[in-house]
Structures are given as structure tokens and as C-alpha cells.
Amino acid sequence: MNISTEVGISRKAFYDEIRDINLSPLWEALHNLVPSKPNGQCVPELWKWADVAPHIERAGRLITAEEAVRRVLVLENPALPGQYSVTNSLYAGLQLILPGETAPPHRHVQSALRFIVDGKGAYTAVDGERTTMSPGDFIITPSWTWHDHGNEGIDGDIQPVVWLDGLDIPMVRFFDAGFQESSDERSQTVTRAEGNSFAKFGYNMAPVNHRVSSATSPIFSYPYERTREALDTLYRQLEIDLWHGVKLRYVNPATGGWPMPTIGTFMQLIPRGFRTKPFRSTDGAVFSVVEGKGRVKVGEKVFEFGPKDHFVIPSWHTYSFEADEELVLFSFSDRPVQVALDILREERLEP
Numbered sequence: 393m394n395i396s397t398e399v400g401i402s403r404k405a406f407y408d409e410i411r412d413i414n415l416s417p418l419w420e421a422l423h424n425l426v427p428s429k430p431n432g433q434c435v436p437e438l439w440k441w442a443d444v445a446p447h448i449e450r451a452g453r454l455i456t457a458e459e460a461v462r463r464v465l466v467l468e469n470p471a472l473p474g475q476y477s478v479t480n481s482l483y484a485g486l487q488l489i490l491p492g493e494t495a496p497p498h499r500h501v502q503s504a505l506r507f508i509v510d511g512k513g514a515y516t517a518v519d520g521e522r523t524t525m526s527p528g529d530f531i532i533t534p535s536w537t538w539h540d541h542g543n544e545g546i547d548g549d550i551q552p553v554v555w556l557d558g559l560d561i562p563m564v565r566f567f568d569a570g571f572q573e574s575s576d577e578r579s580q581t582v583t584r585a586e587g588n589s590f591a592k593f594g595y596n597m598a599p600v601n602h603r604v605s606s607a608t609s610p611i612f613s614y615p616y617e618r619t620r621e622a623l624d625t626l627y628r629q630l631e632i633d634l635w636h637g638v639k640l641r642y643v644n645p646a647t648g649g650w651p652m653p654t655i656g657t658f659m660q661l662i663p664r665g666f667r668t669k670p671f672r673s674t675d676g677a678v679f680s681v682v683e684g685k686g687r688v689k690v691g692e693k694v695f696e697f698g699p700k701d702h703f704v705i706p707s708w709h710t711y712s713f714e715a716d717e718e719l720v721l722f723s724f725s726d727r728p729v730q731v732a733l734d735i736l737r738e739e740r741l742e743p
């Protein structure tokens with residue numbers, strides 16, 4: 393290599409010249425590539441149920457679940473238009489299934505969660521086992537598991553059902569690791585009775601010959617009734633965290649780990665009249681309001697929210713809650729991935 397002083401060429405001309413052979417000067421970008429703190433473009437946003445619900449109904453008149461395959465209105469971060477992403481790593485959408493409809497079986501590398509928002513009596517089937525949905529239930533469809541949905545109602549009561557979908561689509565896209573298969577069947581054959589996985593793994597027990605191997609939870613459904621009871625008991629026993637209220641994470645009962653390797657899920661209770669202290673973490677999260685009214689302050693923004701509203705808090709945005717009524721909040725984030733990579737940071741701040 394011949395390093396002698398080159399004269400008469402501007403830096404700009406140099407950059408233009410080397411761009412032709414796909415080279416780029418690091419020193420012009422270093423501070424952006426390795427910022428002193430997270431500098432993502434995602435912004436906080438709120439989707440009020442009253443604004444969204446009429447459009448979900450319109451989607452229901454516009455297209456069938458069969459034709460759409462999945463009839464979903466995607467919650468897009470306003471700073472990421474056209475990317476079908478709510479944060480850089482996560483996808484969120486609201487899915488509608490009307491009485492009598494089916495959404496056909498398929499499987500994909502992307503992991504999905506369902507959090508039931510409105511209506512009851514639809515089902516999702518995962519690897520041959522159906523789970524009937526009720527508001528507040530959290531259901532998983534792990535990577536590469538066959539899944540389909542339907543709505544046959546419950547006890548003769550049949551209603552439209554809307555749930556929140558959370559998927560790791562942007563993460564899988566980042567790794568360029570996505571595969572998908574569709575089935576020709578209208579719905580998958582049921583091979584296990586409803587409640588089978590829950591009976592095996594949902595009671596702090598496991599079949600005696602069970603070998604823990606999978607990265608994903610062997611139970612598909614975490615019923616709201618039990619989640620709610622846990623929060624209520626802990627609250628009455630005054631186990632309140634000043635930053636989070638009473639906050640629990642969902643676990644894989646066979647390992648104590650996360651239900652799925654890419655998405656962490658949480659449910660928290662914030663007592664009436666309580667104000668949480670400001671908090672920030674590198675895992676941006678999507679929230680679904682289950683019960684109560686209140687507000688969240690995110691940076692300089694304030695979102696007033698009530699039941700069935702959704703909002704996103706991006707990475708490293710400081711936020712705190714104020715509960716006008718007892719709040720129950722579901723949320724999901726990419727926390728398991730950041731923990732696995734040892735890059736998660738969080739900060740409990742003082743007001």
C-alpha cells in the first residue's frame with residue numbers, strides 16, 4: 393500500500409468516487425452508528441378503541457376472514473410508515489373474526505401472541521388443540537406451529553371477537569429467516585381435547601415422563617381469570633412496586649423462562665389513585681388496556697386511556713402512569729431477546 397499525501401481532492405469528491413465501488417467513510421457516521429444513548433425513530437402513539445372499533449367493523453363488511461386469510465388492521469408506528477411495525481422489532485395488529493368464520497391453518501417461523509380484547513367464543517387451534525377465547529386471555533402460537541382460528545361461539549352465544557396480535561415479524565425479517573407454509577384444509581383436525589395442555593402443565597405439575605426441551609411454553613392459553621386473581625391477591629397483600637404497581641411476567645411453566653423466546657408478556661395492576669414513578673428501559677413495549685381509566689406520561693406526551701385502548705412506548709422513553717380507576721394493563725416487548733443478548737438496560741428514576 394502506497395500512503396503518500398494526496399493533494400487537490402476534496403473529501404466530498406473522495407466520498408463520491410468510492411461510492412461507485414460500494415465503499416463508505418465510517419468517520420462521517422460513527423456518532424450515529426454508535427450513539428451515546430438509543431436514538432431510534434419510533435414515537436409513542438395511542439390507538440383509542442372508540443376510533444379504531446368502527447374501522448374494524450368496516451373491515452368486517454369489506455372482506456371475509458377466509459378471503460383475507462387474517463383480517464387484521466395493523467397498528468403502525470407513525471414514524472415507520474409502510475413497515476407494518478409498531479417498534480423496530482415488533483408487529484402489532486387487531487384481528488377480527490365474525491360468527492361462523494374461519495381463518496385457515498398455516499405455520500411460519502414468526503412467533504405470535506393473541507391477547508383477547510373484545511367478545512368471546514372464538515377459538516384458536518395450535519398443533520391440534522383448540523382454546524376458546526375470553527377477554528383478557530393470553531394465547532401463544534409458537535414458531536412453526538400450525539394454527540388456525542374460528543368462531544363457533546360458546547354456550548349458544550356467538551359474537552364478533554377482536555384480539556391483539558403481537559408478532560416478531562420485524563425481528564425475523566432482520567435476520568432474513570422467515571419461512572411459511574399454508575394448509576389446504578379449512579381448519580386443522582383436532583387431535584387433543586381442549587384443556588389438555590393446561591391440565592398437563594397449568595397446575596404446577598407436569599407429566600412424569602415430560603422432558604423439558606422446547607424453547608416455548610407447553611401451555612397455549614393463560615386464562616385471564618387466573619392472572620387477575622394473582623394480581624388481586626398480591627395487591628391486597630400490598631406487594632406494590634413504586635415504578636410498576638403489581639407487575640407479573642408470564643412464564644413457561646416447565647422452565648420458568650419466557651413463554652416464547654422472542655416476545656415477553658406482562659400483566660400489571662396499578663391501584664386507583666396511584667402514580668408510578670418514572671421508568672425507562674431499552675425494550676419498547678405495546679400496551680393493551682384491560683380495565684380502568686388513567687393516563688400515561690411519555691416524555692412530553694400524555695395519553696388518556698380507557699379499556700381496549702392500545703399504546704406503544706418506544707425504547708428508552710421515560711414513562712409513568714396515573715390511575716383514576718384501578719388499572720389492569722397487558723404489555724409485550726422484545727425483552728427475552730435483549731436479556732439473551734445481555735443488552736437490556738433499564739432505569740428506575742425519581743420524579
Ligand code: 1HN
Pocket residue numbers: 462464485487500504539557559561
Ligand atoms: C398471522 O399468522 C396471524 O395467525 C396474524 O392470526 C397476523 C401477521 C403477519 C403474518 C402472519 C394469525 C399475522 C400473521
